[in-house]
Amino acid sequence: MNCYGRRLRRTGPEQLNSRNDLVSPPQHSRVNGWSLPLHTFQIVALLFYTYLAIVGFGIYIPLLPHGWKYAAYAVIGVLFAHHLVAHLVAITIDPxxxxxxxxxNYSSPMPVFxxxxxxxxxxxxxxxxxxxxx
Incomplete structure (x- = not known):
């Protein structure tokens, strides 16, 4: 069986100007991460952070031996607080x-490229x- 003599079928994107009319560009540019609508990843990250805080502080640390609890609360608490502050700063600044x-001028509509x-x-x-x- 000789497979070298066959022509390869090459595929590529179409060269047509196919624009989807259902998806329109945003009317105004976002100032920072607090600008609505929130991105899906922001909501997922907030829910995941809350879940990890509840599981870490409410389930895992209370199961540790008594001598380790205070150290674990201090270390994990400092890490969670540092991450929360860094996350809030990253959301708040204008990049x-x-x-x-x-x-x-953020009140003017965003130009179309x-x-x-x-x-x-x-x-x-x-x-x-x-x-x-x-």
Whole structure:
């Protein structure tokens, strides 16, 4: 059986401009992680953090021997508090570049990127959505 003589069938994406009209771009850009609507991963992370806190502090640590309980509460408590503070700081800050922050008006609608004019949103250190150098 000779499989080298066969032509390989190559597949690739269609070159058509097929845009789904059911999915529209967001009207306004997000300021930070508190901007609604929340992302699904944010909700999953919050639920998972709560679950781990309940299981860790309510089930696992109380099952430890008496001498280890206070040390475990202190270590796990400091780790959970540090993670919570880092998570809240990461959600609260605005990740935009300083040049974008100086020019951006969050009340205006978010511009739509036209791939006919430019291949990428950011080329040569210039953002074509915000019209600023980054």
């Amino acid at each position: 935009a570049d300083q040049n974008v922050l100086a020019k951006k 036209d791939r006919g004019k430019h291949k990428h949103v950011i080329q040569n250190q210039h953002c074509y959505l915000c019209e600023v150098d980054v």
